[in-house]
């Protein structure tokens with residue numbers, strides 16, 4: 001292992017241990033308010049730098065960001081863009097199954113909007129809606145859509161575990177998906193899953209490392225590790241699962 005990787009590992013270990021220790025002493029718990037505050041602060045920095053970023057840096061991550069990544073079952077030191085690109089390939093392939101002309105796709109916990117901006121360029125006849133807890137993230141997503149001239153994408157501030165803002169009619173929403181967002185709300189995401197299932201008339205996709213999803217929602221075909229699985233609503237209303 002390189003000296004750079006070792007230094008990173010040690011710094012991460014110390015930072016996590018200190019953070020966990022302080023949190024324990026203070027009795028801190030993750031709440032929607034604490035998640036919102038964290039992402040508001042982090043995305044303000046990105047908003048300040050937005051005009052300096054190009055399309056690839058924004059949607060695929062900067063090419064010079066390195067860290068430990070899980071690649072083909074091995075933890076290796078590598079470019080974060082490598083795994084981001086794989087995730088985007090997956091997201092594009094999954095969306096292709098639902099992306100008919102005039103349909104709407106909704107992302108739950110859309111962050112800085114980069115997934116939807118990316119998808120819109122690949123599926124120009126589809127509309128996209130992002131729901132996101134952090135107000136700064138929504139402002140950033142809207143400004144990024146303007147900066148990169150991406151049409152047909154809207155972002156709303158919403159806690160997806162509560163009542164949702166008005167969405168397009170149920171029959172028009174072909175896909176609800178989440179990507180590393182439900183994992184932020186491990187004790188309350190059941191309500192989010194209910195909202196996602198209600199919003200979509202056809203597909204429901206999770207790109208999430210949340211094993212509880214498989215236990216509570218799909219007893220058959222449950223994937224065991226970093227999971228991506230989906231539920232499709234058939235015409236008769238029944239759900240089927242797939243990976």
Ligand SMILES: C[S@@+](CC[C@H](N)C(=O)[O-])C[C@H]1O[C@@H](n2cnc3c(N)ncnc32)[C@H](O)[C@@H]1O
Nearest residue numbers: 039109110111132133134159160179180181184
């Ligand atoms: C790790 S980020 C992922 C963002 C985006 N899905 C992506 O793949 O780039 C998780 C996002 O989920 C959002 N989030 C967490 N809890 C939420 C909730 N209850 N309602 C809406 N968004 C939420 C966070 O604010 C954050 O932007």
